Amino acid sequence: MNSCIRCGYCYEHCPVFKSTKWEIDSPRGKLILLYGLLSGELEPSDYIANKIFECFHCGRCQKACASGVPTLEVFDAARADLIDAGFNVVGTTSQTNHDICARCLNCVRMCKHEARSFVDGKIITDRLKCRSCGSCLDICSEKGITIGTGYGTNPDELSSKIKKFLNNPENPDAKAIVFMCGWSSYPGFQASVYDKFEISREYEILVTACSGRLKSQTVLESFEEGAWGVLICCCPENECDHGGSARVKARMKYLTDFFEKMDIEKNRIQIAEIPQGNPKLFTDTATKFIKEIGSLGPAFERVGKC
């Protein structure tokens, strides 16, 4: 921790900081909090503990660190200490609403990190094992799994952004939603070209954290709101730490099978594997996708939309 020189290179890469722009949400801010706790200048509190648990574990801060601070290790150790000290905070971990949980155990079986288990009649999350990928969100038939703080990636947050973009009267060109993985495609794209890239008016980029967090319902909502197509950018399957890429592919196949039976073209939902650090592949893929759905036209005629 002492090797942190407070340069702030980690800022650019942290999805939590990018969402709030608050120092306390950056890896540097969290290190300073921990430093304060260790030196005794700060008293541990639920607020501080919760901040330390608010992390998507993408590890980009560690990769970007000019001083080689092992941030992942530091934060993991801090979380373990906070749990030992009795802090019962949620942060960005996934939680189950026990009142509606049907105990189907699907979330327990599917968690690649083995973070969920059935104890004393309830599904509980091991907050140290949970990587906040959110792959469990769509598995729950009771809609009983939530992520404490989504930083723009939770289903309701995505839904409102979809509605806003596709129903903006000042943007008649809006026709597609592009979901980007917060681990692979988006950070590379964001760090490399975002500032120079002219954002298309035809599609909105929404970050999903892991693509496995994307709910089928969110994709359908995009079409209900008038999207001509949806592009999902995930990690290459063998690079996804959370099993999210395979999962989102299976879910989208389930939907496109329905689409086919409804005489809606299957290629209105497309999935592209974009490895880390390949923004050109993303822009080429998005351009090709927009051209394809542009030639298809709207999925259906929409009353009251130009």
Added chain:
Amino acid sequence: MVVAEQKPLKDILSYIDDSKRIIIAGCHGCVTVCSTGGQKEVDILASLIEIAGKKQGKEYEIKKITLQRQCDPEFLEELIEMAKDYDAIISMACGAGVQLVAERVGPIKVFPALNTTFIGVVETKGEWAERCQACGDCKLYLTGGICPVTRCSKSLLNGPCGGSHEGFCEVDPKTPCGWQLIVDRLKAIGCLHTYATIVEPADWSKSRDGGPRRMIREDLK
């Protein structure tokens, strides 16, 4: 649990062809546990119907509800009250739930969204398999806890047929021979002698052949 799978969407759409105001009713029971008829599936079906409607130039008015269980009359009351303003109900419960809704809801059309397939178990994530045919005369005490009626494709009660080949069934080479499973299990628990017990011809009147069945418990009346 009762396991069910969703009907083809085109079938569901054909049922509601002349309806506009629709209720989609899920069930928090077995069909939630087998991920076919819970709140999430209600949402997805509602969205699919809405999109399919728009594709055909038709606007549906869809109300979504998920009941505690559709096989208990008390839990239907909210749905019955709501149904007065709608043209049709699509039930995402098992066949029992759909029927109780139809019996109780009055003169409104009730359609199934699911095909009820079997009583079964979770074998591994995302895979369910049949274990019980509700024959009404359980033989599991004789067969090491493996059901010959269900696991044997021909429901034979006294050992395998000649189509058992290297532990698999001639009806489907991917299906383990039920009687091979039974014999292996009897050996494992030291009860192979029960294999020699001749089982009398089954009384199928206790199964579906005797017509619709009832269970009455005077102590619960």
